[in-house]
Amino acid sequence: MLPADIPAVHELEVRLFPVDAWPLHMFVDELAQPETRRYLIAEAPDGIVGYAGLMCVEPIADVQTIAVVPEYEGRGIGSALLTELINEGRRRGAADVLLEVRADNPRAQQLYRRFGFEQIHVRRKYYRDGVDALIMRLQLEDVLAVHGDVIHAAEEHQDAVQQEAAQQDDPRRSGETTPTKADQQ
Template sequence: MGKEAFNLREMTSDDVDAAVAIDKKCFGKRDAWRRKYFLAAVMNINSAYLVAEVEGKVVACAGAKIRNEEAEIETFAVDPDYHGLGIGTQLFSKLIDTIKERGAAFVYLEVRPGNTPAIKLYEHFGFRALVNIENYYSNGDALVMMRDL
């Protein structure tokens, strides 16, 4: 199986270490989610967390918290060694389907305004910029993007 063949499935607590490592590779040690946040998310029945794996290795993670009609995408990252293979698009598509199935009416997320690959992907899925929040991150603003489901 090559890099381009991947499998999507629900995230379990066994995947947390891999998810933390991918987050660190993507966002740096300071901004990466800590282990306890991933673990809490996986245990939370109001969360939907998915991973992509290639040859049994977890290479991407995406997750959302769902509260009644509202869903927030909390994390989305693909191991940089596996970018540009369509994994992000397929994983994000499955996450949106899962959120819809769970009954949310709209979904939103925060992204750095300079993160063009991610913003392009979100626009492709029908997300639109709602508002810019100054100093949302420790070192910059966040763009809030939203779409109805």
């Protein structure tokens, strides 16, 4: 998503989420934070038909928004957008991807479950119209495994450095002897 896309995306936002639509400036603010955000659009010959955004502050990635216009649902656009958001979370080192989904949106819930998301919590009356939000999480185990190997290797290296330093500080280990009073005089 580029700044020039924001007016069209906002128009879709108002159409798709009339009660909970983000104000225009929110998209501007989100795009202004590339170090922690990634926003995408899906285009068809007649314009933008979907969009999605991710915030990632390690170790958590959070799907900020994802939407596809009804005329293009069922064509794999939502899956493609979600796949790219998950991949972006991996690239940024996230261990988990979180999202909120309306409790009355079984189609979206089904999509997220197909990707391995699990419901972990309910936020009561989260949406402006009083509908609950289901909090869902996808654990990126491959990222955890990579981070675990890195952390384990770093711990082993630190242990080796500490042992080496201890040996250097302990004259009995280094083969040196401690000077006696006679040596010092």
